Amino acid sequence: MSRFRMAVALVTICLVAGSCKTAEGTGTAQDATDSGGRITVWVDPPRVPAVNAFQKAYPDIPVEVNTINGNVGSTELQQKFVLFNQAEKGWPDAIFFPSNDDIAWASSSKINYARDLSPDLGDILAGYPAGVIEQCKIEGQFRCLRNDAAPDVFWYDQVLLAEWGYEPPTTWEQYESLSLRIAAEHPGHITGFVGDAYAPDRYLWASGCPTNDTSSEKQVRINLADERCVRVRQLLDRLLAAGVLSSTGIFSPDAAELGRRLVMSPGAVWWGNFLFRDTWKVPAGRITAAKPLRWTSDLTPMTSSEGGGLWGFSRHIKGTQLENTLTFARFVASDPRWQVDLSVGLPGYKPLQKPWLAKQREARYLADFEHAAEAFVYATTIVRSDRDYTRYNTGTVWTHTITPALTSGKSFSTAWRTFSDRLTREARSFGYTVES
Amino acid sequence: MTQQVLVRHRSRTRASSAPAVRRVRARKGHAAAVLVAPYVLLLLVGGLIPTGYAVVKSLQNEAETGFGGLSSYQRVAGDFRFVETFANVALVLCVWMPLLLTAAVVLALLVDASPRRFGASMRFVYYLPGAFAGIANFMLWLFLLNPGQSPVDFLWHGFGYTSLNEVAQPGNLPFIIAAMLFFQGTGTWVVVLCGGLNGIPDELLEAAKMDGATAWGVVWSVKLPMIRPWLGYMTLLNLAYGFQLFLEPQVLGQVTHGLISPQWTPNQLSFTYAYQILDTPAAAAMSVILLLVTLGLGLLVVHRSRLFQDER
Numbered sequence: 055m056s057r058f059r060m061a062v063a064l065v066t067i068c069l070v071a072g073s074c075k076t077a078e079g080t081g082t083a084q085d086a087t088d089s090g091g092r093i094t095v096w097v098d099p100p101r102v103p104a105v106n107a108f109q110k111a112y113p114d115i116p117v118e119v120n121t122i123n124g125n126v127g128s129t130e131l132q133q134k135f136v137l138f139n140q141a142e143k144g145w146p147d148a149i150f151f152p153s154n155d156d157i158a159w160a161s162s163s164k165i166n167y168a169r170d171l172s173p174d175l176g177d178i179l180a181g182y183p184a185g186v187i188e189q190c191k192i193e194g195q196f197r198c199l200r201n202d203a204a205p206d207v208f209w210y211d212q213v214l215l216a217e218w219g220y221e222p223p224t225t226w227e228q229y230e231s232l233s234l235r236i237a238a239e240h241p242g243h244i245t246g247f248v249g250d251a252y253a254p255d256r257y258l259w260a261s262g263c264p265t266n267d268t269s270s271e272k273q274v275r276i277n278l279a280d281e282r283c284v285r286v287r288q289l290l291d292r293l294l295a296a297g298v299l300s301s302t303g304i305f306s307p308d309a310a311e312l313g314r315r316l317v318m319s320p321g322a323v324w325w326g327n328f329l330f331r332d333t334w335k336v337p338a339g340r341i342t343a344a345k346p347l348r349w350t351s352d353l354t355p356m357t358s359s360e361g362g363g364l365w366g367f368s369r370h371i372k373g374t375q376l377e378n379t380l381t382f383a384r385f386v387a388s389d390p391r392w393q394v395d396l397s398v399g400l401p402g403y404k405p406l407q408k409p410w411l412a413k414q415r416e417a418r419y420l421a422d423f424e425h426a427a428e429a430f431v432y433a434t435t436i437v438r439s440d441r442d443y444t445r446y447n448t449g450t451v452w453t454h455t456i457t458p459a460l461t462s463g464k465s466f467s468t469a470w471r472t473f474s475d476r477l478t479r480e481a482r483s484f485g486y487t488v489e490s
Numbered sequence: 491m492t493q494q495v496l497v498r499h500r501s502r503t504r505a506s507s508a509p510a511v512r513r514v515r516a517r518k519g520h521a522a523a524v525l526v527a528p529y530v531l532l533l534l535v536g537g538l539i540p541t542g543y544a545v546v547k548s549l550q551n552e553a554e555t556g557f558g559g560l561s562s563y564q565r566v567a568g569d570f571r572f573v574e575t576f577a578n579v580a581l582v583l584c585v586w587m588p589l590l591l592t593a594a595v596v597l598a599l600l601v602d603a604s605p606r607r608f609g610a611s612m613r614f615v616y617y618l619p620g621a622f623a624g625i626a627n628f629m630l631w632l633f634l635l636n637p638g639q640s641p642v643d644f645l646w647h648g649f650g651y652t653s654l655n656e657v658a659q660p661g662n663l664p665f666i667i668a669a670m671l672f673f674q675g676t677g678t679w680v681v682v683l684c685g686g687l688n689g690i691p692d693e694l695l696e697a698a699k700m701d702g703a704t705a706w707g708v709v710w711s712v713k714l715p716m717i718r719p720w721l722g723y724m725t726l727l728n729l730a731y732g733f734q735l736f737l738e739p740q741v742l743g744q745v746t747h748g749l750i751s752p753q754w755t756p757n758q759l760s761f762t763y764a765y766q767i768l769d770t771p772a773a774a775a776m777s778v779i780l781l782l783v784t785l786g787l788g789l790l791v792v793h794r795s796r797l798f799q800d801e802r
Contacts, residue, residue, distance in 0.1 A: 123744070125744055125747060132766055133766075136765050136768065159766075159768075162768075249655070250747060302655065305747050306655060306747060307653075308652075308653040308654070445766070445767075450752065453749060454743075454751040457749055458659045458660045458661075462659050462661055479570040483570070485769075
């Protein structure tokens with residue numbers, strides 16, 4: 055028995071000694087390597103054209119592309135990074151994070167993958183509007199680049215509203231009353247989706263409801279009893295009861311048919327091309343966007359973002375490999391050959407916003423383009439800065455509490471209680487101290 | 491003289507036979523060691539070393555800097571999803587195991603009682619669904635579950651479901667997973683049980699018939715008791731498999747864009763601790779708990795089915 059104990063103790067000491075590694079700084083890691091030029095990039099399917107455009111623009115840089123699962127709220131990516139850290143190799147040089155919350159673990163002291171970009175890409179960082187790049191600033195360092203600005207605006211079918219004789223709403227209260235009228239007068243039409251991982255951004259954060267407001271790596275404020283949560287909860291409750299909101303998510307295959315019956319909805323800037331035009335195939339000249347809705351008790355409207363993808367770059371490289379990776383970083387953030395010619399979203403990088411909008415104007419998809427363009431640019435300036443990216447994913451908790459409850463016919467208030475309860479516990483299980 | 495020679499001869503024989511026997515035994519021992527070595531090696535690499543590693547890891551503190559006692563066990567057992575994950579698996583097992591046992595036994599008995607060629611073809615037909623390997627089987631199920639594409643859409647419409655999200659809602663998950671496991675595994679077990687039924691000596695069955703046993707009597711009093719160890723073996727392996735569920739709820743969660751909690755089974759909770767919460771000792775503790783539960787249930791099954799009775 056004593057021999058067994060000694061063996062256990064020995065193994066424990068070995069394991070402990072092996073795992074005693076301190077977190078390093080955030081620039082280039084000490085163990086950085088140089089491939090001599092080849093770079094590896096990981097992207098979700100919609101970002102593959104960015105890599106193709108880069109290869110065309112820089113044929114001398116060899117690129118290895120790996121397409122990853124692009125589901126928002128998917129949890130499988132982090133696992134790979136844990137293993138890379140253990141193996142001390144295998145990290146991609148550049149990655150497009152499928153969920154924005156991914157940056158929380160990628161820059162955490164344990165995984166510590168994403169490099170601080172301020173020393174090398176200061177000029178690029180300066181080209182972003184403050185509200186767009188704010189969330190990449192983690193503990194004073196810029197650990198990511200914004201691909202596209204994805205603030206929510208207010209989308210509506212201009213033709214249908216005019217035909218029915220309705221004015222587009224400008225406040226959340228008007229949105230509610232018009233939705234209820236549409237439910238009564240035009241049953242079968244809908245005015246929003248609540249079943250996807252972006253719904254908490256679209257509705258809760260638009261109201262300022264704190265579901266993930268961090269003050270440090272281990273402290274977060276969650277308070278679903280806050281007045282700003284209560285007002286949006288009541289609004290959603292009434293609209294769901296009237297059957298004018300769909301419990302489906304925007305990415306669900308079932309949403310395609312529903313999307314064509316969507317009269318109006320808050321939604322991100324990229325909804326125009328990605329959802330209305332490409333996924334739901336709504337004909338050109340119907341859809342337009344207005345400025346984000348305002349709560350009548352608030353002085354100005356505020357909005358949140360639905361994604362607006364983030365690029366991260368490895369700390370574990372140096373030399374030519376690093377140089378080429380930084381060339382790639384500059385390309386995906388600020389080169390019109392990707393951002394203007396191919397990207398479906400409004401560029402986060404401000405100097406490219408005008409050319410992108412000009413190109414959209416030419417495409418003649420949106421109705422009343424100038425009105426929509428003005429709303430897009432304005433929305434990038436009013437994004438809530440207290441919405442932070444966290445190790446737990448609020449959207450994931452939402453989709454496996456609210457969505458199934460609504461699908462199985464439970465009331466929204468019951469679903470909300472479960473969501474609230476699980477969100478707090480989920481945050482705690484990640485080691486956050488939850489304040490309310 | 492003759493006697494003396496005889497005695498000398500005997501004693502010589504005795505003296506020379508002892509080392510010979512030892513040599514034979516040693517040779518036999520070597521042969522056994524060679525035969526067992528690959529198994530022992532695999533057992534070490536795939537079983538004992540990882541288990542030992544998990545036990546040691548689970549006793550570390552959260553920061554993995556030293557001994558933490560049972561704190562990681564406390565953390566996982568106190569997790570708000572801990573009981574829930576076991577309840578989910580228990581529900582799946584409650585639906586799946588009785589179905590599997592009944593269907594496999596009934597089908598195997600039918601195959602056994604059928605004329606040779608027909609029985610063999612039926613055995614092959616039952617085996618077919620199991621031939622689809624894990625992920626192919628899963629893809630097939632996605633089509634079956636989606637009311638828009640399913641050949642059994644009348645079933646979903648009967649329940650009032652029009653979309654995959656309605657079919658795959660968490661309340662239905664135990665039934666869906668049980669169905670997946672059922673179609674995937676039953677055929678294989680029919681084949682195994684047929685093997686067991688074939689092993690029953692014909693004389694025994696004839697004797698039973700001569701004693702006046704009806705067909706039902708032969709099944710109930712001869713065949714079933716004779717394949718009891720096989721049933722125990724089947725229960726044992728499938729219980730262990732059920733507790734290790736991971737793939738089905740994980741992929742279904744992704745396909746439905748997060749409708750299913752990423753911590754639906756104990757294995758998924760362990761996975762979350764390892765790769766999202768980054769608390770490896772807690773993940774290891776969860777694995778050890780899972781091992782103990784499976785081991786406990788396994789021992790119970792072995793005991794109740796008298797699985798290794800013959801060897802004793």
